[in-house]
Amino acid sequence: MNDYRNEVYRLMLTTNRCIRVYYEIAKKMGIKENTLLLLDILSDKEQHSQKQICDDWHIPRTTLNTIIKECVKSGYIVLLPQSNSKEKLISLTESGQIFADKVTHTMKKAVQHSMEKIQKEYSTDFIMVFEKYVEYLENEYKND
Numbered sequence: 001m002n003d004y005r006n007e008v009y010r011l012m013l014t015t016n017r018c019i020r021v022y023y024e025i026a027k028k029m030g031i032k033e034n035t036l037l038l039l040d041i042l043s044d045k046e047q048h049s050q051k052q053i054c055d056d057w058h059i060p061r062t063t064l065n066t067i068i069k070e071c072v073k074s075g076y077i078v079l080l081p082q083s084n085s086k087e088k089l090i091s092l093t094e095s096g097q098i099f100a101d102k103v104t105h106t107m108k109k110a111v112q113h114s115m116e117k118i119q120k121e122y123s124t125d126f127i128m129v130f131e132k133y134v135e136y137l138e139n140e141y142k143n144d
Helices: 004-029 035-044 048-059 062-071 094-121 127-144
Strands: 077-081 088-092
Touching: 004 035, 004 094, 035 048, 035 062, 035 088, 048 077, 048 088, 062 077, 062 088, 088 094
Parallel strands: none
Antiparallel strands: 077 088
8 A cells, every 4th residue: 555645745735835825915915814715705796605605615604704794894895685594695895896806916817827837837637636636535534
């Protein structure tokens, strides 16, 4: 049996480096990392529920709640009632969209240029492979 510890460590260290880049971008823009993430998520001009964001992005509900309150107070987001649910939908206001575009610009530019280079030099198949790895890892963990 192969010992994949070194490969997994390389993968985890690289993932952490990637997360650090987002942290540094947020810091440079003068906002919290999770605020940058929320504004990026909402910048698709769709409405999202807090539950959906927490589930998809693994942000603790209390953390997201705090960020949402700050963004509502700043006038960047609005909470909209959802039919047949107590939960509200989160959406950017017009000023929130302008602010989101401003603070996510550096990140989106870096992501775009990086992915263009990857596509040209290799391919974006690594994303599918990483998703499959995580799927296998989750299944192995749950079945142990």
